[in-house]
Amino acid sequence: xxxxxxxxxxxxxxxxxxxxxxxxxxxxxxPYGGVRAATLTNGGRFxxxxxxxxxxxxxxxxxxxxxxxxxxxxxxxxxxxxxxxxNTEASANPVCSGAPLTLSLQNATTGxxxxxxxxxxxxSATPGVKRMRIRDVWNTAGNLIDPCxxxxxxxxxxxxxxxxxxxxxxxxxxxxxxxxxxxxxTLNWNIGCTETAWEVEYGAPGFALGTGTVVxxxxxxxxxxxxxxxxxxxEAYVRADCGVDGVSGWLGPVSFTTLAPPPANDDCANATxxxxxx
Numbered sequence: 001x002x003x004x005x006x007x008x009x010x011x012x013x014x015x016x017x018x019x020x021x022x023x024x025x026x027x028x029x030x031p032y033g034g035v036r037a038a039t040l041t042n043g044g045r046f047x048x049x050x051x052x053x054x055x056x057x058x059x060x061x062x063x064x065x066x067x068x069x070x071x072x073x074x075x076x077x078x079x080x081x082x083x084x085x086x087n088t089e090a091s092a093n094p095v096c097s098g099a100p101l102t103l104s105l106q107n108a109t110t111g112x113x114x115x116x117x118x119x120x121x122x123x124s125a126t127p128g129v130k131r132m133r134i135r136d137v138w139n140t141a142g143n144l145i146d147p148c149x150x151x152x153x154x155x156x157x158x159x160x161x162x163x164x165x166x167x168x169x170x171x172x173x174x175x176x177x178x179x180x181x182x183x184x185x186t187l188n189w190n191i192g193c194t195e196t197a198w199e200v201e202y203g204a205p206g207f208a209l210g211t212g213t214v215v216x217x218x219x220x221x222x223x224x225x226x227x228x229x230x231x232x233x234x235e236a237y238v239r240a241d242c243g244v245d246g247v248s249g250w251l252g253p254v255s256f257t258t259l260a261p262p263p264a265n266d267d268c269a270n271a272t273x274x275x276x277x278x
Contacts, residue, residue, distance in 0.1 A: 088134070109136070116142050132159045140255060148259070155226075169195065169242035171249045172221075177256035182230040185256050187223045187238065192248055195240040202236040209237065209250055218239075230261045 086107035087232060116136050117249030138153035139146050145151075170192030179186040189199060196219050217223040217238065228234065237252030 028194070088132075105134075127163050127165045130161045130163055132161045133157070134159070167248070168245040169240050169248040171251050172198065172238055172240055173251065175236075175238055175251050175254045177236065177254045180258050182255055182259045182261045183228045184224055184226040185228065185234075185236075185258065187217070187225055187236060189221055189238050189251065191221060192240045195242045195248075197240050197241040197243075198223070199241055199247070200236055200238050202234050203233050205233050205255065207235065212237075228258050230258050233257045 086105050086109075089104050089106050091102035091104075108116065116134065133147050133156065134149060135145050135156045136142075136154050137151045140151070140154075172189040172192045173197075175187065177185050177187055177190045189198075197213055198217040198221075200217045200223060201209060201212045201214045204227060215225070223238075225236065233255070234257070235253035235255050237250040237254075239250045240248040242248065
């Protein structure tokens with residue numbers, strides 16, 4: 001067995017060329033420099049040293065024969081353990097009918113030769129428990145991975161995915177409060193799906209839903225909530241009003257504090273005159 005003096009990384013595709021150097025001046029003949037040879041259709045080059053010296057130290061004559069040496073490699077993969085696809089995340093939840101959706105893998109193993117393939121069922125996604133399979137195969141492009149055959153290296157993970165019926169009125173998302181004044185605050189949110197009207201309920205921090213003040217938020221996702229007391233802490237919730245489909249669940253709370261009122265006399269037209277001593 002020949003041990004290489006240094007390791008190297010092979011891409012699994014390119015040809016590997018190994019010089020077999022031998023001190024025998026007849027290294028092109030049997031035993032071909034000490035390696036086993038086999039007859040092939042294309043010729044192989046065997047390096048010989050004409051003077052019996054070190055064949056690798058100089059540029060010796062080369063002879064093209066109908067034989068090639070047989071070389072077998074023992075290798076160690078550059079990865080540690082099987083790749084892990086991590087966990088799956090969706091760009092939206094719930095998903096509106098006809099709306100785009102992005103699926104992504106979080107904390108997945110990356111590296112040369114590791115790729116992943118998504119499989120989408122052509123069967124209608126009726127409510128119930130479904131199976132989702134994620135596979136990775138060593139040194140195989142994701143679009144070439146077969147979900148059902150056996151591979152030598154890689155990993156297959158099957159997940160039970162529960163598909164619930166879509167809500168009649170999806171909840172909005174991403175509720176934030178901004179631009180507080182002494183008696184108002186601006187509330188913003190993202191629509192749940194296709195609704196065009198919302199309700200806001202607000203009250204003191206920690207209030208129970210149903211005990212606060214409910215106001216219609218109109219048809220704009222940027223809503224100015226007014227009529228508030230100055231220098232006061234509040235919490236607010238928002239929900240969608242889907243008309244015949246009812247209302248969504250509440251989103252929140254979001255916390256905010258109104259500002260202190262301005263000075264009683266900050267109008268230049270009615271300013272109080274002051275005498276400044278020198």
